[in-house]
Amino acid sequence: MTELSRVSPKHTPLYNWHKAHGARFIDFGGWEMPVQYTSIVAEHEAVRKTAGLFDISHMGEVFVEGPASLDFLQNLCTNDIATIEDGQAVYSHICNPQGGIIDDIFVYCLKFPSRYLVVVNASTSDKDFEWMKKNSRAGVELRNESDKWSMVAAQGPKAVQAAGNIFKSIPERHRVLETVFEGSPCFICRTGYTGEDGVEVIAPNAVIEKLADAFDLTPCGLGARDTLRLEAGYLLYGNDMDETLTPLEAGVPWAVKFDKGDFIGKDALAAQKNGGLKRKLTAFKLLERGVPRHGFKILCGANVAGLVTSGTFSPTLKTGIAMGYIPVGLSGPFAIECNGRAVPAETTRLPFYSGSKK
Amino acid sequence: MQDIEKLRFAKSHEWIAPDGTVGITDHAQKEVTDVVFVELPPLGKSAAQDGEVATLESVKAAFPINAPVAGKVSAVNDKVAKNPELINQAPYGDGWLFKLDVADAGSLKSLMTNAQYEEFLKTDAAHP
Structure with a gap:
């Protein structure tokens, strides 16, 4: 019964490549993705010290074209x-009218102001595209080409060098370049989510x-991607952000530009800014042994102040790190309840660790 | 390095040697992935068969470790407490966890042989 009704997982075009490289798989929002090939810690360290390659083909690509695109x-x-401008990229949120985060995205300008590429999260790509269509206008053509394109991320201090062995020129940080690989058009983006x-x-x-073969780097799974992005202080949609939370609460006010004119969610966000935040994403470092995990309680004194939205053992810092939403103005002492034990924790600024990104 | 043919295996993926040394199987270390913390039992702790006596924390999750048979903890491996990666690197060698004074030597017969454990791994029961 369950066998029959089970929805078969989606696979990226690199599925067999992963298998050939010894991947172990997990479900990630309906996608069967590699969690690790050899070891999460070894793959994490490969990215921090040299470079690693991630399959992120599950992410969505939406092309926005036409004179009213901007x-x-x-x-x-x-x-x-x-x-x-042409060839530049920017990180942004898409919000609902209440200011809640529908998704966090990267927008790449291919031709100002009439041709853009929007990269969206895997689990939200259908929802995002519906939202885009609903808010579209004359002079805009929207094409969800997520099924046509694949995406790999080469990350680490030696990643650009590896890319340089394949491509003639590599764009500067936060820029995109349209080029050709094996006779096919492709986009090189100098972006990433590992720090x-x-x-x-x-x-x-x-x-x-x-x-993927041409890069010839250590294959890295979603396990290492999660520990890397968390050390770098990056939020994961669905864990650290959702439609009940705003970019201001999520600690990314720099991605909200009130002075640029009207946008969906602006009034709600402005009201929240003027009224003062009630809760805010806060980062914690454990002061004693323990591994904080999603859903663990954040304690302030004897009270539960909030829940961990993302937590892990940091392979670089060799300590437990976590983030979660707690009321503004609490001064501690803080602890995180790990398997029934209150482990003392201190608040810290993000990122937990600064990598080689410029 | 233990002689695998002399080990006996529990359904919760611990092994026990004839001298009472306990560790986790190679299959288990692969499932657990990179161990980052080990919580070992205090010396002298009494454990019932399948009673939880230790905890492994990996990057991925926390895993309880059970006593394969009833007994009293007579030694713990301080080396794995300092270098938890030994559990991944040598699960049948330097990655052992603790030693039990087995209460009833006959109780080991209730456990699986290596061949039986290999068969068990092919069943769904081995992968909850």
């Missing part, structure tokens, strides 16, 4: 999309295996 994106996004320098390359499904 106006459309300005209304859709919290960040100021008009500040990016290290590196590139994310978007290429057609048919050539992605060749591209």
Whole structure:
């Protein structure tokens, strides 16, 4: 019965490549993705010290084209999309009218102001595309091409060098370059989500295996991707952000530009800013042995102040690190309840660790 | 390094040697992934069969370790407390966890042989 009704997981075009490299898989929002090949810690260290390669083909690609593209994106996004010119990228949120985060995205300007590439999260790509269509306007063509494109991220201090062995030129940080690989169009983006320098390359499904081989880097799974992004202080949609939380509460006010004109969620966010935040994403470092995990209680004195949204053992800092939402103004003492034991913790600024990104 | 053929195995993936040394199986260390903390039992602690006596924490999750048979903890491996990665590197060698004074030597017969454990791993019961 359950066998029959089970929805078969989605696979990226690199699925067989992962198997050939000895991957172990987990479900990630309906996608069967590699969690690790050899060891989460070894893959984590490869990215911090040299470079590693991640399959992020499950992420979505939406092309926005037409003369009204910029106006459309300005209304859709919290960040100021008009500040990016041809070949530049910017991080932004998409909010609902209440200011709740629908997704966090990267917008790449291919041709100002009429051609953009929006990279969205895997689990939210269908929801995002519906929201985009609902808020579209004359002079905008939206194409969800998530099924046509694959994406690999080469990350680490040696990642750009590895990319340089494949491509003639590599864009500067937070820039994108349209180029060709094996006769197919592709996009090299000097972006990432690990805290290290590196590139994310978007290429057609048919050539992605060749591209992955061409990089010749340590294959890295989602396990290492999670510990790396958490050390770097990056939030994971669905864990650390959702539609009940705003970018201001999530500690990313720099991605909300109130002075750029109207956008969806602006009034609610402005009201929240003027009224003062009630809760805020707060980062914690454990002072004693323990590994904080998603859903563990954050204690302030004897009271539960909030729950851990993301937590792990930091392979770089060799200590437990966590983030979660707690009321503004609490001064502690803080602890995180790990398997029934209150482990003392101190608040800290993000990132937990600064990598090689510029 | 233990002689695997002399070990006996519990369904919760611990092994026990004839001298009472306890560790986790190679299959278990792969499931647990990189161990970062080990909480070992105090010396002299009495454990019932399948009673929880230790905890492994990996990057991924926390895993309880049970006593394969009833007994009293007579030694713990301080080396794994300092270098938890030994559990991943040598689960049948330097990665042993603790030693039990087995209460009833006959109780080891209730456990699986290596061949039986290999068969058990092919069943769904081995992968809760």
